[in-house]
Amino acid sequence: RKEVEQDPGPFNVPEGATVAFNCTYSNSASQSFFWYRQDCRKEPKLLMSVYSSGNEDGRFTAQLNRASQYISLLIRDSKLSDSATYLCVVNLRHGSGNTGKLIFGQGTTLQVKP
């Protein structure tokens, strides 16, 4: 089983649609959680961190359920510019101390159509 699993893509949606991405992680030692956005042939860029209480940034809402080891990202009113690959990432404590290690999902591709 992969340490971080995401919905298989691609998601093809019309402009204005609401789309949700899901992600599960296997290691309960995971400490922090993120969604990164990666445009074609570019580096990943942090979209938002994910907190247990849920957090929102404009049209984007992230949720974390530690009990179910589940993370979600909701995008409302999709724009053409939202087209990208969305990476679910967990930061796993490993070794002694508080050293972290990022584990990446393989990503889900979103294509927003006019």
Add this chain to the structure above:
Amino acid sequence: DGGITQSPKYLFRKEGQNVTLSCEQNLNHDAMYWYRQDPGQGLRLIYYSQIVNDFQKGDIAEGYSVSREKKESFPLTVTSAQKNPTAFYLCASSIAPTSTDTQYFGPGTRLTVL
């Protein structure tokens, strides 16, 4: 203008050659990382460094070497021992290597073996 820079953007290598990828950051971050991304796959950790003059192997360190002589710089050498080096290489840094810190990425280097 703070950030992470990588050079070159594109690199072509003949089989049997060693090549070195540059990564520099002026964010005053202690921790630096090297990842490899293959098409349709998540990022995989090659090496990381928590502090100057110290580094540890990641999940796929074979065929790679690094150094951390300065806080700002973390070059990666892809040696001839790396069997399948063609990939997108991403350098990242974080304030500290803890399990709650966000990692920020450079623009990446695309390495192609001819």
